[in-house]
Amino acid sequence: MEEELKTKAKKSKKQKIVIVILCLLIVGALVAGYFLLFPKKVEKVKVKKKEVHKEYRITGNDLNDFDLYFLKLENEEKNKIYSPLSIKYALEMLGEGASGASKKQIDEVIGSYKAKKYTNSPNMSFANAMFIRNEVKDNIKKSYTNNLAKRYYAEVKYDSFANASNVNNWVKEKTLNLISKLFNDSDVADAEYYLINALAIDMNWTNQIHCAAGSKVPCKGYSVYYNHEKISDEDHAYSANVYPYLGDEEFAHLDFENAENRKAATVYASFNRYDIVKEIGEDKIREIVGNEYKKWLASEDGKEAVAGGMAEPNVNKYLDEYIKDIDKNYGKEASSSDFYVYDDEKVKVFAKDLKEYDGLNLQYVGIMPKEDDLTDYIDNVKATDVNKIIKNLKELKKENFKDGVVTLIEGDIPMFNYDYELELMSDLKKIGIKDVFDQDKADLSGMLKESKNHYIGQAKHKATIEFSNDGIKAAAVTAEGGLGGTTGGFDYLFKVPVEEIDLTFNKPYLYLIRDKDSGEVWFTGTVYEPEEHPAEKPKNTY
Numbered sequence: 091m092e093e094e095l096k097t098k099a100k101k102s103k104k105q106k107i108v109i110v111i112l113c114l115l116i117v118g119a120l121v122a123g124y125f126l127l128f129p130k131k132v133e134k135v136k137v138k139k140k141e142v143h144k145e146y147r148i149t150g151n152d153l154n155d156f157d158l159y160f161l162k163l164e165n166e167e168k169n170k171i172y173s174p175l176s177i178k179y180a181l182e183m184l185g186e187g188a189s190g191a192s193k194k195q196i197d198e199v200i201g202s203y204k205a206k207k208y209t210n211s212p213n214m215s216f217a218n219a220m221f222i223r224n225e226v227k228d229n230i231k232k233s234y235t236n237n238l239a240k241r242y243y244a245e246v247k248y249d250s251f252a253n254a255s256n257v258n259n260w261v262k263e264k265t266l267n268l269i270s271k272l273f274n275d276s277d278v279a280d281a282e283y284y285l286i287n288a289l290a291i292d293m294n295w296t297n298q299i300h301c302a303a304g305s306k307v308p309c310k311g312y313s314v315y316y317n318h319e320k321i322s323d324e325d326h327a328y329s330a331n332v333y334p335y336l337g338d339e340e341f342a343h344l345d346f347e348n349a350e351n352r353k354a355a356t357v358y359a360s361f362n363r364y365d366i367v368k369e370i371g372e373d374k375i376r377e378i379v380g381n382e383y384k385k386w387l388a389s390e391d392g393k394e395a396v397a398g399g400m401a402e403p404n405v406n407k408y409l410d411e412y413i414k415d416i417d418k419n420y421g422k423e424a425s426s427s428d429f430y431v432y433d434d435e436k437v438k439v440f441a442k443d444l445k446e447y448d449g450l451n452l453q454y455v456g457i458m459p460k461e462d463d464l465t466d467y468i469d470n471v472k473a474t475d476v477n478k479i480i481k482n483l484k485e486l487k488k489e490n491f492k493d494g495v496v497t498l499i500e501g502d503i504p505m506f507n508y509d510y511e512l513e514l515m516s517d518l519k520k521i522g523i524k525d526v527f528d529q530d531k532a533d534l535s536g537m538l539k540e541s542k543n544h545y546i547g548q549a550k551h552k553a554t555i556e557f558s559n560d561g562i563k564a565a566a567v568t569a570e571g572g573l574g575g576t577t578g579g580f581d582y583l584f585k586v587p588v589e590e591i592d593l594t595f596n597k598p599y600l601y602l603i604r605d606k607d608s609g610e611v612w613f614t615g616t617v618y619e620p621e622e623h624p625a626e627k628p629k630n631t632y
């Protein structure tokens with residue numbers, strides 16, 4: 091068998107080098123069972139067919155148009171995910187082995203980009219390797235493998251390729267044991283070399299999205315009360331609390347565009363920046379409330395409350411406490427979790443940090459177009475647009491929200507879980523990287539001593555993502571109304587101005603997972619159909 095392989099290697103005029111880019115993303119703790127997502131078939135396909143070149147030249151490690159490019163090329167109405175970071179690494183490694191026009195085409199895309207070294211941990215694995223068939227190892231330039239090891243920390247491994255077990259075992263280890271089989275034995279039978287980049291993360295949120303019981307991830311909770319102030323026409327002061335539940339069915343239901351009964355976690359935040367004492371005036375408040383309180387004291391209910399020691403008979407003392415209470419509302423802030431928000435007439439944005447691991451701080455940014463279909467939005471959006479959105483994200487601090495109003499934020503954030511395989515070779519050809527995939531034009535003399543008839547025969551990119559409340563299948567929100575604390579039977583409520591931000595994602599949207607420090611985009615994707623809800627139950631509301 092070995093002799094046959096040697097003979098085959100010598101005679102073949104179409105030697106192929108295979109590049110495999112393998113990515114895995116798990117957001118939140120792993121759970122024993124996964125909820126499977128079955129996307130509906132979509133007939134409408136919109137793909138930009140024009141070829142692009144220097145427009146997508148990478149200018150650095152921050153967000154570039156290159157990071158959005160594959161969304162535009164594969165702009166179909168379905169869930170997708172890929173890793174720009176992983177693709178850049180693979181292109182750089184390939185560029186090290188290319189020469190002539192083949193290298194020039196790669197360099198025109200790579201531009202001034204320099205791969206950044208990330209430190210592996212139990213929660214993040216970033217690895218490169220070159221697998222070489224034993225029979226052809228003498229054709230690999232030592233300078234090339236040394237460069238891979240030095241610049242990209244790549245492992246160089248020699249294998250008989252009698253079966254796929256060694257490659258698959260490496261993949262399993264480098265993806266945190268989450269992918270156990272990438273190749274079949276038949277896949278490696280004719281291969282001579284494999285360039286592989288594997289990227290996997292398994293990270294928790296800093297805090298759960300929605301406060302729920304039973305998780306190791308901290309629960310921030312949500313509780314707020316505005317004395318003597320109401321934010322709607324209801325006859326009670328504003329009060330809201332989040333309580334934990336244990337069942338999957340307690341997650342909010344979400345009727346997503348073209349997909350009913352989707353699973354979502356709810357977020358809430360409120361910021362009271364309405365200085366009612368300053369706006370209305372203390373004297374005016376005393377006059378309004380004092381007159382009403384006097385009327386109440388003269389009523390049968392008031393007389394009974396005073397007689398029972400449940401009410402203050404002295405109007406001035408009551409008003410002193412009332413002013414103190416209502417003055418405390420200004421500056422109050424509360425949120426159900428840590429997140430960022432951006433909202434304008436075109437898009438709504440939900441962003442949230444993952445827990446920091448060994449100095450690495452990744453951030454999820456979801457962007458939902460309000461007016462445009464997602465396909466149209468993707469066709470037109472540029473990195474400058476997204477960078478502007480990221481720059482203007484509002485952290486949940488009262489000083490970041492409008493003065494003179496009470497800001498209320500509420501939203502249902504969909505859960506999703508899916509994988510995707512990119513048409514990488516086709517997409518790279520459209521961006522101008524062509525020759526390395528052409529048997530007659532490929533120049534891989536930087537990699538091989540004898541490079542004639544050698545070319546890149548395959549380029550793969552696979553990725554998967556689970557976005558969850560950190561594996562917790564339970565969350566609910568309950569709002570309670572309450573009376574003021576100055577007396578047991580009377581309260582005068584002022585209606586205050588409110589600005590509401592609806593953060594519910596109920597239409598297709600795109601997202602990024604980015605390094606907050608460098609701006610490097612690790613993952614890019616779209617959500618057209620979130621995870622199905624496990625039970626029929628109306629959405630929780632105030």
